[in-house]
Amino acid sequence: MESRLLRVNLTTGDCKVETVPHAMFERWIGGSGINNWIMWEHFLTHDVNCDPRGPDNIFVFGVGPLAATGSGSGIKGRITFKSPCYGIFGDSAAGGKFPYMVRFAGFDYIAITGRAPKPVYLHLCDGDVEIRDASHLWGKNSAEAHNTLVQELGDFPSLAHTLTIGQAGENQVGIASVVSDASRIHARGGGGCVLGSKNLKAIAVQGSGGVRVHNPRGLLNWSKDFRQKIDQNEAIYGFKRRGTLGAVEMYQHIGSHFWRNNQGNMFRGDEVRSDNWVKKFHKYSEVCSADCYIACDGRYKLDGTESEKAKKYVGESFRRPEYLTTASAAGALDLRDWAEVAHWGKVTNDYGIDNQDLSTSISFIMELEQHGLLSARQKAELFDRDNQSLEWGCMEDVEELMKDMVFQRNRFGEFFHNGPYYGALRYSEFRGENFMKYATYGKGGASFTEEMRPFPTWMNNMAVASRGADHLKGIGLIEKFQRRDLSMKYFGRLEAADLSTPVLKGACTAVVENQVALLNSYGVCLFHWMLDPGGYTPEDYYGRAFAEVTGIDRTPEELMRDGERICNLEKAFNSRLGLRREHDTICERWMFEPCPEGMYPGKVAADMFETVLDEYYEWRGWDQRSGLQTEARLKSLGMDDVAEVLAADGALVRA
Amino acid sequence: MITVHAQYQSRFREITRVEKESFEIAEPTMVALAAAITGKYGPAMTALLMDEDSKSLNSRGTLYLNSKGTRMYLEDGLADGETVFFMVGIAGG
Numbered sequence: 001m002e003s004r005l006l007r008v009n010l011t012t013g014d015c016k017v018e019t020v021p022h023a024m025f026e027r028w029i030g031g032s033g034i035n036n037w038i039m040w041e042h043f044l045t046h047d048v049n050c051d052p053r054g055p056d057n058i059f060v061f062g063v064g065p066l067a068a069t070g071s072g073s074g075i076k077g078r079i080t081f082k083s084p085c086y087g088i089f090g091d092s093a094a095g096g097k098f099p100y101m102v103r104f105a106g107f108d109y110i111a112i113t114g115r116a117p118k119p120v121y122l123h124l125c126d127g128d129v130e131i132r133d134a135s136h137l138w139g140k141n142s143a144e145a146h147n148t149l150v151q152e153l154g155d156f157p158s159l160a161h162t163l164t165i166g167q168a169g170e171n172q173v174g175i176a177s178v179v180s181d182a183s184r185i186h187a188r189g190g191g192g193c194v195l196g197s198k199n200l201k202a203i204a205v206q207g208s209g210g211v212r213v214h215n216p217r218g219l220l221n222w223s224k225d226f227r228q229k230i231d232q233n234e235a236i237y238g239f240k241r242r243g244t245l246g247a248v249e250m251y252q253h254i255g256s257h258f259w260r261n262n263q264g265n266m267f268r269g270d271e272v273r274s275d276n277w278v279k280k281f282h283k284y285s286e287v288c289s290a291d292c293y294i295a296c297d298g299r300y301k302l303d304g305t306e307s308e309k310a311k312k313y314v315g316e317s318f319r320r321p322e323y324l325t326t327a328s329a330a331g332a333l334d335l336r337d338w339a340e341v342a343h344w345g346k347v348t349n350d351y352g353i354d355n356q357d358l359s360t361s362i363s364f365i366m367e368l369e370q371h372g373l374l375s376a377r378q379k380a381e382l383f384d385r386d387n388q389s390l391e392w393g394c395m396e397d398v399e400e401l402m403k404d405m406v407f408q409r410n411r412f413g414e415f416f417h418n419g420p421y422y423g424a425l426r427y428s429e430f431r432g433e434n435f436m437k438y439a440t441y442g443k444g445g446a447s448f449t450e451e452m453r454p455f456p457t458w459m460n461n462m463a464v465a466s467r468g469a470d471h472l473k474g475i476g477l478i479e480k481f482q483r484r485d486l487s488m489k490y491f492g493r494l495e496a497a498d499l500s501t502p503v504l505k506g507a508c509t510a511v512v513e514n515q516v517a518l519l520n521s522y523g524v525c526l527f528h529w530m531l532d533p534g535g536y537t538p539e540d541y542y543g544r545a546f547a548e549v550t551g552i553d554r555t556p557e558e559l560m561r562d563g564e565r566i567c568n569l570e571k572a573f574n575s576r577l578g579l580r581r582e583h584d585t586i587c588e589r590w591m592f593e594p595c596p597e598g599m600y601p602g603k604v605a606a607d608m609f610e611t612v613l614d615e616y617y618e619w620r621g622w623d624q625r626s627g628l629q630t631e632a633r634l635k636s637l638g639m640d641d642v643a644e645v646l647a648a649d650g651a652l653v654r655a
Numbered sequence: 656m657i658t659v660h661a662q663y664q665s666r667f668r669e670i671t672r673v674e675k676e677s678f679e680i681a682e683p684t685m686v687a688l689a690a691a692i693t694g695k696y697g698p699a700m701t702a703l704l705m706d707e708d709s710k711s712l713n714s715r716g717t718l719y720l721n722s723k724g725t726r727m728y729l730e731d732g733l734a735d736g737e738t739v740f741f742m743v744g745i746a747g748g
Contacts, residue, residue, distance in 0.1 A: 244745060325748075475746060530745065531745075
């Protein structure tokens with residue numbers, strides 16, 4: 001297994017191609033694992049404490065070895081960088097057609113450094129690379145930029161597929177995102193801000209190549225088995241049409257939504273808490289990538305008859321909102337009409353901004369208004385205009401505040417451009433009064449629009465995830481779905497599936513983080529794994545596909561160690577930046593305010609938080625007091641070189 | 656005989672075409688409730704609800720909770736008047 005890494009220095013204009021050797025896959029699997037290593041190496045020769053918006057930051061795009069091979073397990077491309085909004089490790093995944101076209105264009109990894117003197121875009125075509133003027137694209141939203149490039153570049157040797165940034169990225173808003181083919185978003189961590197700071201508006205790829213596979217017949221057999229397992233899973237039938245919106249009713253039932261800045265955990269309004277999306281709005285089904293056997297994507301086109309608010313958006317067409325888009329709109333902001341939820345998804349994609357941190361920033365300020373903590377004068381100071389309404393569920397108010405943020409129009413935009421935590425800090429400082437109890441956040445100041453308090457593993461994910469509060473690093477499904485079979489499989493005991501005890505919740509976080517790191521490094525979609533066709537075992541079932549593609553034949557135990565190694569590198573990056581145990585934490589609301597409603601009322605995270613965190617460190621082999629990695633554990637993972645760097649930075653425990 | 660209530664979401668509701676219904680079952684167990692439901696709705700429901708390999712409730716992308724929010728397994732007992740919720744198990748997105 002070998003692949004190609006394109007290095008681009010936008011300051012000098014130098015572009016060079018390197019071979020990614022087989023040994024790199026032996027150690028880092030691919031995808032996010034190799035992205036991480038490229039960034040780690042970069043910051044051995046550049047200041048890790050650099051300004052993430054400066055030319056010394058690096059932006060890496062990578063595709064895992066299973067992507068575009070015909071395995072049918074979906075594709076995720078991954079971007080990796082130092083996060084400008086949280087100041088820590090940053091990465092984000094998205095599906096779609098861009099990732100496989102990168103491979104067909106002759107590359108697997110792209111590492112971008114420096115800063116172009118004027119707006120440019122990168123064009124990759126069948127092994128050739130060109131940095132081109134993008135002055136005509138600057139100022140366009142992500143979809144307009146994509147459409148312009150697709151039209152300009154024609155259809156030879158293929159249609160163009162793109163990564164673009166919208167106005168949020170151009171304006172270096174910390175929570176700006178990168179948009180893939182105008183509709184799939186690398187939302188978290190501020191990758192769009194990094195590209196904006198480099199004056200890089202887009203990457204466009206065209207290609208007619210293919211992908212080498214170690215054992216094509218073996219992969220074909222695996223793929224057939226995978227397809228059969230998916231076709232036999234009746235639950236996937238429903239998932240194909242609903243996608244992650246299938247979670248809406250379940251979350252409503254158990255009380256797992258995030259309503260009005262998590263003052264509640266159930267949606268209000270008959271429209272959004274039911275299955276009406278599928279009945280009224282779903283118009284077309286789509287495949288996300290050509291290499292997916294599920295095809296859960298959908299598209300709407302509004303004719304104005306679907307709901308009361310739909311007539312405002314007649315003709316609007318976009319992807320069906322995913323669950324978290326819905327959670328941020330119908331939950332955090334209390335929008336109660338599916339047409340507005342869908343519109344929120346479209347405009348956040350067009351502007352290129354993360355709807356999690358944006359919605360929780362807006363809902364923070366709406367909650368202050370709700371409690372009478374904003375006078376007319378104070379609102380005028382914040383918004384540079386009189387009489388700004390801050391009404392829950394009002395799309396017009398939401399859109400005004402969104403523009404404030406995207407275009408950096410006033411103090412609200414300036415204060416909150418790194419998300420709710422830093423926004424609340426700056427606003428508290430500005431007012432000389434502490435409002436932090438209304439900010440919802442976890443590690444790094446990142447926010448996430450789901451109810452956490454009844455779910456100890458989920459809560460721990462928010463505190464320890466390397467990229468800041470997030471579910472996709474160690475998604476706590478064993479606990480949330482109370483899977484006793486999986487608790488027995490991985491721990492030989494039942495407690496990981498029992499919501500009432502902290503026992504095995506930290507362990508569960510560590511094990512699932514290792515699994516997810518593997519999946520992200522293979523480059524596949526997490527939903528295939530979540531729907532469990534292969535028995536929920538990325539280290540076993542998917543490991544066989546990895547072997548057929550790369551020739552690297554590992555035992556499940558070895559692959560779990562590979563996943564652990566990848567997690568440890570992300571941790572090491574954050575340790576170099578000064579993160580310790582005290583940074584593995586969550587906000588006051590989740591920690592101390594009782595869960596107000598739903599199936600598990602009265603729960604607070606504080607009851608179990610420290611116990612779970614201690615157990616997590618224990619399973620990781622990290623020092624419980626400082627939260628730092630230990631030399632012994634890193635050496636046992638073959639990471640002596642990483643341990644040396646951490647020791648030099650005073651970020652390693654020698655025990 | 657006891658009476659138990661079943662409440663359906665998403666794919667389950669597509670098959671049953673009702674949101675909730677009640678069953679009278681002779682044995683106070685999930686085995687009896689699952690048999691009543693699959694008997695009423697046929698192969699599609701059987702494929703969704705049962706794992707033929709392990710002879711247990713299908714756990715792939717599905718979730719069954721009692722009214723206390725505890726996951727139900729085939730071997731679990733049921734009280735008279737209990738409600739079981741049949742849901743898809745998906746998260747994130």
